Amino acid sequence: MKPIARVGEGLVRFWRGLIVTPIRHGRLRDTGWPSGLRPVVVVGIVAFCLGVVIIVAAGAIRAISPVSASVGESVLSLPRLMLPTIFWLVIVSLGLMQTAALHTRRRTAVVLTFMTSLIVLFIGSLDLGTDDAGGAAVTPGKAVSVIAVLALIAIVVLRRRSTFAWWEFPLVVAVIGVSSVLSLGRSAAQSAPYGIDFGPSSASLVMSTLGQLAVPAALAAGVAVAEFAIVAAMSAVAAVHRPSADGGQPLARRAIPVVLVVVFVLVAGWRIVEVVIGMAAEFGPEITLTHIPLSVGIVAAMIGLWVLIGRVRRSRVVVADDVLAQSDPVMLPIAAALSITLAPLVITLLIVQILSAWGGEGPVVDALRALADLVRGTAALVIVRSVVGVALIVLALVVARRGTRGLPELFAVVGLVTLVSVLPMVLTEAPLWSQSALASVIALGTLVLAGVLAVRRVLTARRLALLTVALLLSAAVVWRELLSDPVSVIIGAGGVALVLFGFVWGFVTDADVTHGESAAYPRASRVMLFLANAVFGITVLAFGALARDIGAGINLDGFAQFGDELLGTALILAVVGAVWSSALAPDSADSRPAAPSVAP
């Protein structure tokens, strides 16, 4: 094979490892879907794609349509014509969630139906109206929302023990849609003659209240960039290390170690230069020396926890694929756990809005408002993160005892980073760390490891490849946001681009959960929950993009950044740990790093 062809094949392998394989394994696909689910999936996919188009074309949409602006603490400006589309997307995602709830286990069905009911009542309460005394009146919008909720509960009761039927989704959408259309229509009809445009303010209220539900998705979306960076690093090295499926010709096989050495030296040179320059703070990511100790502490604590896990499991060896394969299923639940207070917060806010609209002002509403303030306060955040951090570390040991690989290590690192994130909230002079400092510690650690292995004369091609991956991952710690830069050039806002990248990558690669089935979560429910989550997240982001202000509903960017910094960094750290662990393990017959597999 000619060198050019070999390079071409390497690129193809890289492309496959980076893009094709994750999508092939993780995309939404018909794995024995029940009859009638396909149209529902098509609706969900169309809704998701419409959201993406709105986000990408938001600037053009604003340019060609009148913008409605309302001035408060900040200016909310929206292309007025798009508001019905936003409400439509909300109703579609709500319909998907509620239809999925029909066949899940009882407690899930109750929770989801309760949430849907609150949202329907909340939208119904937008049809305010007053009685003769100026008090709250029972309006058609409110009355129909109550009927709609009763209808939804009846559907749940009647359909819970049945299997999925195609008409459930249109029926649920029709029930939610009729109620919402009536309320929104009446509100608009009542306010328009007075020169009051009801649309933007109600959309803002709906998005700021419900938008919190998109936070777990945003946190998980933040991880996507890190995941992508890891896959890129591993695929790149795998493409060099495994240039052809058949191993190639003998000459080519002999050239591999040479190529690996060259690549390693180049990457190591880049990392060393960047660390040196970073210390001098003149170019590239600045490395603050005071951030080094805690960064070293994090890496040391990770190693300590892994040693402990190894002892509990009676096996220390773990490979990067073990960690990476476990990340998809657990990141969203961890994100949900970290934002556990948001569900009660949304429920409280919805109840407050509903009670207020029904004339229920008083001590109960005041108490609920106080509760909402408490739930979103710093103290609650500290408690949640501390509990989640400790719980993850305990869980890591429990799972390790069962002999599982990858998952305990991932839990331990995420728990560790979560606990570290609490420090600045509880200590006035807390030690700090930064991505750049952590990256330099990883790079230096990798180089030290390479040096030790070289001195011991065990720096084989396999180990060289693994350490090259570790070096590339150290770069990914600081440079991974560049991956979403091409999107931000188009959109003009880095925050929107980061979340969009995460949402889209998650949509095409994280549907593994829909491939399985259980009595508690049948396949149809899994598919619809996946779609509901995706459509709702993209809707909240689309609202922010249309407003040209990602914080218009809720600042998803902030949560995605947090997800990226906390979960993304933890994931990279865990993969680095696994790579180091593999490098220290004895060579097997063929333990060269493969392109990562995200298949379950």
Place this chain on the structure above:
Amino acid sequence: MTGGSLRRTLTTVTSGSTGPTPADDSVPRSPAESHRRTGWLAWVATPLVVLLVGGALDAVDQSAPEVAGGYAARYVPPDGHRSVSIDLTGATTVAEASRTVGVEGVLAAPTTVAAGLLAEAGVDEIAQAQWWRSSYVNDRGERGSDLFQLSDEGVTQVASWGGSVGFVFDPPLVLLPATVQPGDTWSSTGDALPGGGLTYSSTATARPVEGPFTDPDGREIPLTGGCIGSESEVVIANADASLSTTVARSAVWCPGRAVVWSSGTIDGEPIGTFELRPEVLDIAPTDAAPTSRWSAMLDDASRLLPGRTLPFQTTDPFFGESEISGRYPIPASATADGRLVTVNDQGDDVQVWNLDRTDASLAWLGHPGGTVVSVGVVGDRVVAGTAQRRVVAYDRDGRRVWSWGADELVLAPPVVAGDAAAAGGGAGADDVIVAARSGTVTRLDAARGTPRWSQSLGADARSPVVVASGRAVVADERDRLTALDVATGSIVWQSEVGIVARMTADAESGVVVAVLQSGSLVALDLQSGDEVWRAPMPGIPIDLIVVADRVVAMADDATVAFDSQTGRVAWRADSGVGLVGDSTSSVVTLVRDRSVELRSSQSGDLIDEQLIEAAAASASVSVLAVGDALVILESNGVLRRWELRDARVGQ
């Protein structure tokens, strides 16, 4: 209804009367046939229901009522329309049109007028009424407003104020009936003041227009879009008809432009107005006679007088004083000659207030059209950004000088280009620099509003824009700070610092300082963009200024002063709601919840303090120096003002 029975019902409905009956269930049907039938229905019904919901949402969506006034409404100018006319005396009048619905329409009128209208028509009718207000000012400084209603009657005049005589017409005086056509005649009579103090009677006829119509200089006025003529005679008399005035007038109305030409008499004296169509008013920027500046007056011996709460009010020559209440959500600004600039409660009028020790009186108001999303003062111009993506400039008398269309909303207050040398020569020092949300930064000629240069950041721009030492520094949504050469618009440097929450720059110390959302404070060299220092920000940022050689940052946890060259913490104080100071002063004014403090910028030592009688209850508070006073404007409309003891003695 169970799923099976519903499926059967739907199948029956879609397959017509010959479809299967319940008894057919007993007939075995192959799974493939059942699957096909279900599949077909599912593919039709599922998208259909979803699309129907979308269509219904679109159908019920309403943002504004249908325009009232019938055919006559087409002659009414759109919201924000500016017209310029000249009269027989040679006076040039600038008028702005405001189109509103509801109570807001009468709130701009003096209290007597508004109360009269509400009493006559009732709140319910007023709340749904559609209004056209024409506010005018001429080059003699005479100003006033006419209020018209668009209704089933057509276009009617409701009130007039601002002049030596005011009117409230009841029933409204019909200017153009709803179905106006050439040849129509109409008349109306009624009171011209509440209580019948004055009465009016009017007769009018619509005529086809046959031009040309010219202004006094012989320039032809273009008749576009189907203009119509009217000839009217209005007699206004007192109760016993002992005094009366007769206005006889021929007028030409053109669609969207109102009256473009008129000629007639008032009690035999000739009158006439003629539309001019200049893009820009030829009013050159002037040196705005600066009053004493608060910061420049401060020193270590300064002492504060107790603060005063000032009511907002307006005085009409005929209807008298009216108190104005409202909210002021947009951050206020101050003119160089010591006036306060706000945006009204509804967000559509720019208001400029004269402040004295007892009250804030309305000097003028401008209606740029649509919602005002930002306002700033540039030289002697008050410049507003609107939701219609326009940047509108007013002169010191409230005349709209020019308007420029941006490609996106201008959310950051427009700023001045800076000193003449830095701005690229003697001309254009008062030029306006605006950053649209799209990331397009433009320098506009202060006199004409035409762009001198335009530069794209390649990302959405963030508020605010700061200018110092010939550099305009703008933050964007891709974490970057970009410095543009004020003279040419070229990018001098770009630095990726993170998302900027607040920013300020200072020519003296040569740094631009930004508070980042990540919680850091970073100072960059204005000329090179090199990072000079970085420090942690003490909490959520509230305000940031440069005073002498200190960068003072206020956050919710504390106020911290940093050395502007090294970033070393110089002193700390408690947090507050805002800061005032500039590089020429050695004193920083720190406004806290319950007090106003003067502190030495060097040491942070307290120089003087005055208590605020009540803590701010508003969500947002503007703290700014207005002339020789410190002003705090809460968004709920509470205005407080402080003077220095020496300044008062001196006056």
